[in-house]
Amino acid sequence: MKQSVLFFLFIATALSAFSQAKDEAAIKQIFDEALSKGKSYEMLYDLCTNIGPRLSGSPGAAAAVEWSRNVMEEFDFDSVWLQPVMVPHWIRGQKETGRIISRKQGTLSVNVCALGGTIGTGPSGIAAGVVEVKSFDELKALGSAGVKGKIVFFNRPMDPTKINTFTAYGGAVEQRANGASEAAKYGAAAVLVRSMGSNLEDYPHTGSMRYAPNVVKIPALAISTRHAELLSQLLKEEKDVQVYLQNHSVTLEDAPSFNVVGEIRGSDFPDEIIVVGGHLDSWDLGQGAHDDGAGCVQAIEVLRLFKQMGYKPKRTIRAVMFMNEENGLRGGLKYAELAAANKEKHIAAIESDRGGFVPRGFTVPTDATAKAKVRSWKPLLEPYGLSDFSAEGGGADIGPLANQGVALLGFLPDSQRYFNYHHTAEDTIDKVDKRELELGAAAMAAMVYLIDQYGLK
Amino acid sequence: MKQSVLFFLFIATALSAFSQAKDEAAIKQIFDEALSKGKSYEMLYDLCTNIGPRLSGSPGAAAAVEWSRNVMEEFDFDSVWLQPVMVPHWIRGQKETGRIISRKQGTLSVNVCALGGTIGTGPSGIAAGVVEVKSFDELKALGSAGVKGKIVFFNRPMDPTKINTFTAYGGAVEQRANGASEAAKYGAAAVLVRSMGSNLEDYPHTGSMRYAPNVVKIPALAISTRHAELLSQLLKEEKDVQVYLQNHSVTLEDAPSFNVVGEIRGSDFPDEIIVVGGHLDSWDLGQGAHDDGAGCVQAIEVLRLFKQMGYKPKRTIRAVMFMNEENGLRGGLKYAELAAANKEKHIAAIESDRGGFVPRGFTVPTDATAKAKVRSWKPLLEPYGLSDFSAEGGGADIGPLANQGVALLGFLPDSQRYFNYHHTAEDTIDKVDKRELELGAAAMAAMVYLIDQYGLK
Numbered sequence: 001m002k003q004s005v006l007f008f009l010f011i012a013t014a015l016s017a018f019s020q021a022k023d024e025a026a027i028k029q030i031f032d033e034a035l036s037k038g039k040s041y042e043m044l045y046d047l048c049t050n051i052g053p054r055l056s057g058s059p060g061a062a063a064a065v066e067w068s069r070n071v072m073e074e075f076d077f078d079s080v081w082l083q084p085v086m087v088p089h090w091i092r093g094q095k096e097t098g099r100i101i102s103r104k105q106g107t108l109s110v111n112v113c114a115l116g117g118t119i120g121t122g123p124s125g126i127a128a129g130v131v132e133v134k135s136f137d138e139l140k141a142l143g144s145a146g147v148k149g150k151i152v153f154f155n156r157p158m159d160p161t162k163i164n165t166f167t168a169y170g171g172a173v174e175q176r177a178n179g180a181s182e183a184a185k186y187g188a189a190a191v192l193v194r195s196m197g198s199n200l201e202d203y204p205h206t207g208s209m210r211y212a213p214n215v216v217k218i219p220a221l222a223i224s225t226r227h228a229e230l231l232s233q234l235l236k237e238e239k240d241v242q243v244y245l246q247n248h249s250v251t252l253e254d255a256p257s258f259n260v261v262g263e264i265r266g267s268d269f270p271d272e273i274i275v276v277g278g279h280l281d282s283w284d285l286g287q288g289a290h291d292d293g294a295g296c297v298q299a300i301e302v303l304r305l306f307k308q309m310g311y312k313p314k315r316t317i318r319a320v321m322f323m324n325e326e327n328g329l330r331g332g333l334k335y336a337e338l339a340a341a342n343k344e345k346h347i348a349a350i351e352s353d354r355g356g357f358v359p360r361g362f363t364v365p366t367d368a369t370a371k372a373k374v375r376s377w378k379p380l381l382e383p384y385g386l387s388d389f390s391a392e393g394g395g396a397d398i399g400p401l402a403n404q405g406v407a408l409l410g411f412l413p414d415s416q417r418y419f420n421y422h423h424t425a426e427d428t429i430d431k432v433d434k435r436e437l438e439l440g441a442a443a444m445a446a447m448v449y450l451i452d453q454y455g456l457k
Numbered sequence: 458m459k460q461s462v463l464f465f466l467f468i469a470t471a472l473s474a475f476s477q478a479k480d481e482a483a484i485k486q487i488f489d490e491a492l493s494k495g496k497s498y499e500m501l502y503d504l505c506t507n508i509g510p511r512l513s514g515s516p517g518a519a520a521a522v523e524w525s526r527n528v529m530e531e532f533d534f535d536s537v538w539l540q541p542v543m544v545p546h547w548i549r550g551q552k553e554t555g556r557i558i559s560r561k562q563g564t565l566s567v568n569v570c571a572l573g574g575t576i577g578t579g580p581s582g583i584a585a586g587v588v589e590v591k592s593f594d595e596l597k598a599l600g601s602a603g604v605k606g607k608i609v610f611f612n613r614p615m616d617p618t619k620i621n622t623f624t625a626y627g628g629a630v631e632q633r634a635n636g637a638s639e640a641a642k643y644g645a646a647a648v649l650v651r652s653m654g655s656n657l658e659d660y661p662h663t664g665s666m667r668y669a670p671n672v673v674k675i676p677a678l679a680i681s682t683r684h685a686e687l688l689s690q691l692l693k694e695e696k697d698v699q700v701y702l703q704n705h706s707v708t709l710e711d712a713p714s715f716n717v718v719g720e721i722r723g724s725d726f727p728d729e730i731i732v733v734g735g736h737l738d739s740w741d742l743g744q745g746a747h748d749d750g751a752g753c754v755q756a757i758e759v760l761r762l763f764k765q766m767g768y769k770p771k772r773t774i775r776a777v778m779f780m781n782e783e784n785g786l787r788g789g790l791k792y793a794e795l796a797a798a799n800k801e802k803h804i805a806a807i808e809s810d811r812g813g814f815v816p817r818g819f820t821v822p823t824d825a826t827a828k829a830k831v832r833s834w835k836p837l838l839e840p841y842g843l844s845d846f847s848a849e850g851g852g853a854d855i856g857p858l859a860n861q862g863v864a865l866l867g868f869l870p871d872s873q874r875y876f877n878y879h880h881t882a883e884d885t886i887d888k889v890d891k892r893e894l895e896l897g898a899a900a901m902a903a904m905v906y907l908i909d910q911y912g913l914k
Contacts, residue, residue: 032618160892161489163841199891358815358873360842384620385817385871387844414842414871416815416892434656435617435873 023380023453027446029309031384034442039304041434043071043297044356048287048429055284056324057089057255064280065258068296068321072262075304079265082258085334087324089255090117092284093248096221097125101242102234110227112192113204113285114247115176116327117211118220121190125246126151126219128189132235136174136182148187151243154179155194155228158419165198165415166354172196173207180220181212190219190245194228198419201225205423206283208327221245259331260321264303268314274451275318275349276302276444279325279397286427290418294356294437296321298411301441302448313452315347322397325353329396336400346406348451351395352444356437357413361388362447365407370456374409377450386443388412407456411444480837480910484903486766488841491899496761498891500528500754501813505744505886512741513781514546514712521737522715525753525778529719532761539715542791544781546712547574549741550705553678554582558699559691567684568659569649570742571704572633572666573784575677578647582703583608583676585646589692593631593639605644608700611636612651612685615876622655622872623811629653630664637677638669647676647702651685655876658682662880663740665784678702716788717778721760725771731908732775732806733759733901736782736854743884747875751813751894753778755868758898759905770909772804779854782810786853793857803863805908808852809901813894814870818845819904822864827913831866834907843900845869864913868901
């Protein structure tokens with residue numbers, strides 16, 4: 001080998017070793033700061049206890065917008081601004097009533113809640129016989145003869161044998177999303193859907209449902225998994241069990257709201273933008289702690305950590321609090337629309353919307369080069385428990401950026417406890433572990449750091 | 458290549474593919490069963506709520522021995538028996554008192570608890586000035602002149618930047634274990650030790666301490682991390698802050714107790730024993746849910762899963778509930794002593810004593826062959842979130858088997874939340890997630906299955 005080649009190899013090896021040592025040190029600094037003097041838990045505690053639920057269009061959502069702007073301004077990011085967006089405005093109304101009327105057992109109160117987007121039953125409620133199904137195929141087989149005038153009870157559980165609980169959720173959630181419209185085709189009076197929870201619990205899980213066009217709108221409520229089991233058992237014993245449901249939900253005119261954006265401008269490539277975000281809206285039953293207060297404070301914490309460390313990013317880093325992920329995705333759509341209109345060049349977007357649990361890894365971009373690059377960083381991230389880079393894709397809010405060629409990633413915390421709390425009154429700050437939340441913020445900061453340093457091309 | 462060689466390679470490849478498919482199916486069956494019809498959570502709920510705390514020598518420990526025997530007999534294991542062992546018998550006595558007496562702030566009540574093994578203060582308690590140190594070196598530098606007659610306040614926190622919280626614990630726990638004897642060398646009146654907790658909390662953590670030979674015994678108590686911060690702050694403001702401590706602990710004569718053993722006899726190699734275990738004793742403040750009720754029910758669940766699946770192990774599988782891990786290790790020592798006396802051939806032992814949290818991996822045997830073999834199974838276990846096989850060693854209870862050449866492994870769940878609950882009144886069943894516990898039981902069963910199939914030589 002010629003000496004010049006040897007020299008080149010020597011330099012390349014030395015540079016690579018230098019980069020690796022530099023990156024290891026930067027990532028350690030990120031984690032040290034987040035775990036010893038992090039602000040993510042303090043922020044989330046404040047958001048959950050002083051603002052709490054923040055469904056799109058609600059006073060809580062408006063307060064959360066102001067809260068986010070204030071927090072990021074106090075951290076003195078380079079710019080903080082609001083992006084106006086009109087959002088759906090659904091209101092649950094007064095607390096729902098659910099009863100089982102059984103010949104043998106008498107009248108039993110059960111825990112139900114309206115699904116987001118449903119109409120109300122009217123003040124006198126609906127009492128009807130019940131038909132239990134586990135799939136749309138079963139429903140179809142029953143047809144109008146079996147369904148007309150009845151309450152359809154969708155009772156297919158989340159599959160407990162799926163290790164990733166999001167897979168189990170994906171296998172059951174059509175009942176919640178589309179059950180009402182499917183049942184209405186056959187003349188059902190209402191639907192009652194088994195809650196999307198991993199375990200037997202006493203509290204119901206809400207979540208969005210939608211009415212298909214040209215189908216009669218019927219009320220759609222969720223029942224706690226434990227009461228779903230009870231109802232199913234009673235139906236086995238006496239076929240003419242009735243259920244009484246009452247809810248008072250209405251959909252109002254679209255309401256004005258905002259995405260909230262904070263930015264640190266890049267030193268070398270200010271036009272290249274890296275987004276890190278979560279969604280600011282939450283369901284109305286809990287405090288939106290894991291879903292998705294956690295993602296919001298982690299996004300803010302990424303920028304704060306960089307400032308605190310004195311790290312000057314080469315590229316522009318934006319923390320985005322998207323509005324209306326839960327029942328419309330209007331914020332995500334608006335953000336992408338403005339990015340296109342303003343000819344902004346986003347090189348990557350990372351969403352955290354799987355709870356503030358202990359980090360496991362990231363979902364990676366679909367583009368082969370970007371994917372390979374992200375996976376090549378695994379040795380730097382594995383010491384922090386980040387070892388799963390197998391799945392592809394980003395998150396709901398950043399999804400609309402895909403057709404602008406933006407590389408999308410998702411923060412991947414452990415999924416086991418997520419569907420204990422998801423969309424329930426139990427999604428409160430006491431279910432969030434401080435260290436787990438902090439590790440997530442640091443994981444996201446480490447990923448943003450690497451993308452900022454090396455790009456994804 | 459000769460045809461015979463080609464044929465051999467073909468057969469070897471086919472057999473290997475067959476084995477892999479068989480192992481994948483068996484492991485999937487284990488996880489499916491544990492997650493859909495598992496009994497580990499039900500068992501732990503029963504142990505925690507109907508028996509609760511079970512410190513060595515206590516009525517709770519005796520009840521837990523009977524409970525374990527009954528549960529394993531009801532599952533119809535091939536044999537269930539007790540191994541008698543004498544255990545230390547320390548009693549906390551009535552609830553401790555802790556007060557800070559400050560000129561500026563008046564008298565402040567603080568949350569303290571006696572450390573396991575400590576003497577009492579006597580009924581009138583101890584009131585004294587306080588000297589804060591963060592290390593034994595600082596203590597030594599103060600010497601008798603700075604320490605005599607004082608309460609030594611050990612206030613070195615667990616290092617929050619350690620990703621593995623057991624590493625942080627290891628870096629702080631000498632204060633609890635040896636602080637009293639170190640301080641007594643310089644004439645201290647008592648020691649007050651910052652609780653071994655990952656966060657700022659209101660409740661103290663107990664745990665074992667020991668008196669060195671030939672050193673005066675002085676009382677040793679723990680203070681909650683939040684009150685440790687308070688005391689430290691007050692000491693900065695006024696040097697003559699006093700602390701009042703009162704506890705009534707005594708050590709009685711050693712008491713009779715038992716290890717509890719359940720066994721399924723092997724079909725092919727019944728003399729080769731694989732142990733899977735946890736410790737049955739717990740501290741007296743909580744319910745011993747994570748520490749180590751979780752490990753006990755997971756060990757029982759391994760055998761129950763095999764029976765339920767109709768899996769007939771080649772080797773003998775034993776679930777061992779060790780007594781007295783917390784303050785003596787007498788059960789672990791007795792088990793190893795009997796194994797040697799009875800000339801039993803243990804090929805492996807796996808302990809679960811890091812809580813019922815989501816699985817991360819296993820610690821592996823130190824022997825090179827066994828280690829390589831365990832690590833070679835990673836592809837079979839990684840789909841279940843088991844990816845960390847980096848560390849070596851087993852657990853405290855199985856440690857005494859090491860000098861009989863037994864391969865020792867440890868179940869490795871995620872460590873982030875362990876020291877929120879460890880040795881506190883908060884270690885209760887509601888802190889255990891059902892799926893996380895079940896995944897741990899299945900992980901252990903999968904590892905036992907592989908060792909049973911292939912050995913570790």
